[in-house]
Amino acid sequence: xDAIARIxxxxxxxxxxxxxxxxxxxxxxxxxxIDRRAVRPAAxxxxxxxxxxxxxxxxxxIARNGTLGLIHLFAFDAGxxxxxxxxxxxxxxxxxxxxxxxxPSAGWTEREYQDLLGLKFTGHPKPKKLILADDWPAGVYPLxxxxxxxxxxxxxxxxxxxxxEAPPGTTVVPVGPFHVSLHEPAHFAVYxxxxxxxxxxxxxxxTHRGIEKLCQTQVSxxxxxxxxERICGICGSVHACCxxxxxxxxxxxxxxxxxxxxxxxxxxxxxxxxxxxxLGVAGHLIGFDTVFMQAWRVREKVMWxxxxxxxxRKTYGMIVVGxxxxxxxxxxxxxxxxxxxxxxxxxxxxKNSIIGDSAIHRRAKGVGYLSKDEAARWSLVGPxxxxxxxxxDVRRDxxxxxxxxxxxxxxxxxxxxxxxxxxxxxxxxxxxxAILRQALAGMPEGRLLTEAPEALPPLRHGLxxxxxxxxxxxxxxxxxxENRPERWRVRAPTYANLQAVPAMLLNNQFADFPIILGQIxxxxxxxxxxxxxxxxxxxxxxxxRTELEALSRGPEAGRS
Numbered sequence: 001x002d003a004i005a006r007i008x009x010x011x012x013x014x015x016x017x018x019x020x021x022x023x024x025x026x027x028x029x030x031x032x033x034i035d036r037r038a039v040r041p042a043a044x045x046x047x048x049x050x051x052x053x054x055x056x057x058x059x060x061x062i063a064r065n066g067t068l069g070l071i072h073l074f075a076f077d078a079g080x081x082x083x084x085x086x087x088x089x090x091x092x093x094x095x096x097x098x099x100x101x102x103x104p105s106a107g108w109t110e111r112e113y114q115d116l117l118g119l120k121f122t123g124h125p126k127p128k129k130l131i132l133a134d135d136w137p138a139g140v141y142p143l144x145x146x147x148x149x150x151x152x153x154x155x156x157x158x159x160x161x162x163x164x165e166a167p168p169g170t171t172v173v174p175v176g177p178f179h180v181s182l183h184e185p186a187h188f189a190v191y192x193x194x195x196x197x198x199x200x201x202x203x204x205x206x207t208h209r210g211i212e213k214l215c216q217t218q219v220s221x222x223x224x225x226x227x228x229e230r231i232c233g234i235c236g237s238v239h240a241c242c243x244x245x246x247x248x249x250x251x252x253x254x255x256x257x258x259x260x261x262x263x264x265x266x267x268x269x270x271x272x273x274x275x276x277x278x279l280g281v282a283g284h285l286i287g288f289d290t291v292f293m294q295a296w297r298v299r300e301k302v303m304w305x306x307x308x309x310x311x312x313r314k315t316y317g318m319i320v321v322g323x324x325x326x327x328x329x330x331x332x333x334x335x336x337x338x339x340x341x342x343x344x345x346x347x348x349x350x351k352n353s354i355i356g357d358s359a360i361h362r363r364a365k366g367v368g369y370l371s372k373d374e375a376a377r378w379s380l381v382g383p384x385x386x387x388x389x390x391x392x393d394v395r396r397d398x399x400x401x402x403x404x405x406x407x408x409x410x411x412x413x414x415x416x417x418x419x420x421x422x423x424x425x426x427x428x429x430x431x432x433x434a435i436l437r438q439a440l441a442g443m444p445e446g447r448l449l450t451e452a453p454e455a456l457p458p459l460r461h462g463l464x465x466x467x468x469x470x471x472x473x474x475x476x477x478x479x480x481x482e483n484r485p486e487r488w489r490v491r492a493p494t495y496a497n498l499q500a501v502p503a504m505l506l507n508n509q510f511a512d513f514p515i516i517l518g519q520i521x522x523x524x525x526x527x528x529x530x531x532x533x534x535x536x537x538x539x540x541x542x543x544x545r546t547e548l549e550a551l552s553r554g555p556e557a558g559r560s
Contacts (some may be wrong), residue, residue, distance in 0.1 A: 003079035003330075004030050014045045024250060026083040028398065029463060036087045036096055039070070041473065043099040043106075046083055053379045053489040054082075054110030057476050058117045060144050062091045068117055070096060072106070073463065073474065077397040082463055089119070098124040105379035108499055116143035128162070131528075135159035142213060147218045149210060149496045163540030164201040166191045173510065177206055183284070184524040188517075195509050200502040205363075208528040212488050219481045221247055221456070225273070225320045226275055228475075231490060232526045233314060234274045237266040237466045239475070240319040242279045242466040245400055246477040247321050247485075257402070258446035259323035264402040264439050265336075266318050267466070268432045269309075272343070273302040274469035275425045278521045279350075282422060285514040286363040291354065296347045305339045310330065324450035333440050340433050345377035351426050364419035368504040368516035371416055378500035381493050382471020384426065384520050386412045388418030394467040406438045421519045458486060468493050470521045488537055492526030 008022050011032060023031045023261050025248030034042050047053065051074035059069045067088040074083045089096060100107040109311035111130035118141040121127065122344035132142075133158035140147060151323050166172055166189075178186040185206040191199035212233065213243040215224045228243040229236035250256060276299035283291025303313045309332060310316035319323050328336075356359055375388035383394060393410040395403040411427035413420040428478075462481045465472055471493030497520040 004075060004081055006216075007046070007076075007083060007165075007506045010049055011042065011045060015042055018042075024253075029084065029249075030081060031084045032462065033086050033088060036070075037088045039072070039085070040085050040097040040099050040102065042085055042104050043072055043074075046085065047103060049076075050078065051076055051083060052104055052376070053103045053105050054472070054474050055476075055489070055495070056106060056113065057487065057489040058113035058143065059478065059487040061088065061291065062144060065223045065430055066091055066542050068094045068119060070113065070119065071476070072099070072109075073476065075398065075465070077392050081400055082398070082459065082465070085462060094118060095122060095544060097122050100124050100126075103379075105496060105499055107494065110443040113143075115141075117141050118144070126164075127556045131158075131208055132147045134161050137514070142210065148211045161187075161191045161203045163203075164199070165372045167193075169193055170198050171358060175513065177203075181517075182282075183399040184522075186522075186524045188513075190505070190510065190513065192510050195511065196511055197505045197508050197513070200505050202498070202502065204498075204524055205528045207525050214489050214491060216480070216485055220244060221452070221485070222321055224485070224488065226317060228490070229315055229317065229319075230255075232492065234277065234491070235270060235470070235473065236315050236465050237263070237270050237319055237527070238468040238473050239492075241267060241401070242464045242473045242475040243477070243490075244319055244321045244465035245466070246475040246488075247452070247456075247479075249460070249464060250477050250479050253322065253450060253452055253457050254448035255323045255450045256442050257290045257447070259450070260400075261439050261443040262324045262326075262328055262448070263319055264406070265328065265436060265443075266316060266324075267401065268439070269302060269306055271432045272429060272436075273299050275429050275431045275523075276302065278425060278469070279354075279422070281521075282418075282515065282518055286360070288357075288360060288363075291318065291360075294350055294353075298343065298350065300340055303342050307335060308335060312453075320449070322452050325448070327448055328440075328443070336440060337437065341535040343359075344430070344433050347426075347429050351429075354422070354426065360422075361419065364422055365415070365513075367418045367508060367512050368519055369417045369505050370500065372414065374436070375416070375500070375501060376491045378466055378473075378503065379496055380500055381496045382468070383421050383424040384471065384497050386410065388416045391470075394465045394472045398465050400464070400466065402439060402442075405442060406435050408435050418515055434539070453484065460544075470494060470523065471497060477515075492523060494520065494527045498522060498527060504560055 011019055015038050018035040021033040054073040054075055060069045061069050064456045069088045069092050072085040098110055100110055101123060108130055110121040110124055115130055115132045137153050170191040170193050173190045175190055176182050177185040186204040189201045190197055215227055225240040225244055228239040271473040276295050280295035307313050318326055319387055340356040370388055372389035375385055375390055380406055391412045396514055398408055408431045411424045413423055456479045458479050458481050462477045464475045473493055474491040476489040477485050478487040508516060
C-alpha cells in the first residue's frame with residue numbers, strides 16, 4: 001500500500017460517514033472532503049500520520065450554495081505529497097471546532113478568517129483580532145464578496161489593541177510599530193523581568209493592503225504574477241513562480257522544460273542575493289558591521305547578474321503563467337558562470353572569517369533556542385527549521401521547476417539557535433552555486449511560453465509550494481470566472497515562522513531581541529500581504545499626520 005492509499009484507509013476508518021469524498025486529480029495531491037464536525041478529528045489524524053501543517057484557506061461560497069468554505073493544507077514531506085482537507089459551514093452558522101489546541105501553527109489561520117470572513121472557532125485559545133485594524137467596524141468581513149475591494153470605513157479615535165496580560169513581576173517594553181531594530185512596521189510588547197524576557201505579545205498586519213481581494217476582483221490571471229512579484233522585495237520570483245504553478249496545476253497546463261530550468265535559475269539567484277543580504281543584516285544586528293559591509297559588497301555581483309539577465313536588479317518580471325518572458329543565451333551562460341566562480345571564492349573567505357570569529361559565536365550560540373520538537377509543533381520552515389534539525393526542503397521533497405533533475409544537499413544542523421540558522425544559510429549559498437552550474441549546463445532547448453487556455457474551467461483547485469530563501473511559500477488558487485481567480489491564498493514563510501518568535505524569545509536577554517527576531521529574516525509585508533509604494537516624482541516633502549492617516553486608509557489617497 002502506498003502512502004496516499006494508507007492515508008485514505010486511515011481517514012475512512014477514523015471519520016466514518018463524516019468523510020464525504022476523496023480525490024487525487026494529480027500526482028502528489030489528495031483532496032479530502034469532510035463534514036465540518038469532523039474538522040478537528042481529521043486534522044489530528046493527519047498530524048498523527050506524519051503530516052505537517054502548512055496553512056488554511058477560507059472562501060466565500062454564499063452566492064453559490066449559501067456556505068463559507070474552510071480548507072486546511074498539510075504536507076507529507078517524506079512521501080512527497082500534500083493533503084487538502086476541505087469543509088464548509090452554512091453562512092448563517094459559520095462555526096467550526098478550532099484545531100489550534102492540537103496544532104498551534106493553525107492559530108493565525110483561524111484568527112485571519114474570523115476577521116476576514118466572520119468564521120467562528122470554538123475552543124481557540126487566543127481569539128483576538130489578527131488582521132483587521134482595531135477600529136474596523138464590527139460585522140463587516142472584507143473577504144466576503146458583497147464587500148467592495150476599496151471599502152474605506154471611517155476611523156475611530158478610541159479604539160486600541162488590548163495586549164495580553166503581562167506575567168506577574170514583569171515590565172512591558174514596547175518594540176515598534178516603528179523601531180530602530182525593525183525594518184518594517186510591527187509591534188511587539190515584550191514582558192521582561194530585569195533584562196530577561198518572560199513573554200511577548202505581537203500585533204502586526206499594519207501594512208495589509210488586501211492583495212488577494214484585489215486580484216480576485218480587479219486583475220486577470222496573467223496580470224497577477226506582476227502583482228505577486230511585489231508581495232516581497234526580495235522573493236519576487238518566488239511568489240510569481242508559486243502563483244503561476246498553482247494556476248498551471250489547476251488548469252492542467254504543462255510548460256516546457258526550458259522554461260522550468262530558467263525559473264530554477266531565477267529562484268536560485270534570488271536565494272544567493274537574499275542569503276547574502278541576511279548575512280549582512282545579521283552582522284549589523286549584533287554590532288559587527290564588517291560582516292554587513294563585506295556581505296553586501298559581495299552581494300552586488302549577484303544584483304549585477306540579475307540586471308544582466310532581466311534588465312532589473314529586482315522585480316524581474318520574468319515568470320508568468322505558462323513559462324517565462326526572457327531567454328538565457330549562450331553568451332549569458334558564460335557570463336553567469338564567470339560571476340559564480342568569483343562569487344564562490346569571495347563567499348568562502350567570508351565563511352571562514354565568520355566560522356572562526358569567537359565574538360560571533362558568543363552572540364549567536366544558544367541564543368533564540370527552540371527544540372526540534374517545538375519547531376515541528378510550530379510548523380517552522382526554511383533555514384530556521386533546518387537549524388533545529390527538521391530536514392525539510394520543498395525543492396527536494398516536493399520537486400517543481402527543474403529541481404528533480406538537479407543534485408544538491410540540504411544543510412541541516414541541530415543547534416536550534418541563531419548560530420544554526422547562520423550556518424545553514426552560509427552553506428546553502430554554496431549549494432545554490434552548484435545548482436546554478438548544473439541548471440546552466442543541463443538546460444534543454446524549447447519554447448519559453450506555453451499558452452494557457454483562454455478561459456479556465458471554474459472551481460478547480462491548484463496548490464503550489466516553492467522553497468523561498470526564508471522557507472516554504474504556499475499559494476492556493478481556486479479558478480473562477482471572468483478570467484481571474486475565485487480565490488487566491490498566499491502564505492509567505494514569515495507567516496509560519498513569526499508565530500514561534502515569542503517561544504524563541506523566552507528566557508533570553510532583551511539585548512538579543514533584534515537578532516532572535518532577525519534570525520527568521522522577517523518580512524512583515526510578505527506576511528501582511530503587500531505594501532505598495534509609488535515613488536512618483538521623487539520630490540522631497542514633509543508628510544503630516546492627516547496625510548499619513550489618509551495614506552493608511554485608501555488606495556486613492558495612497559498614491560503620490
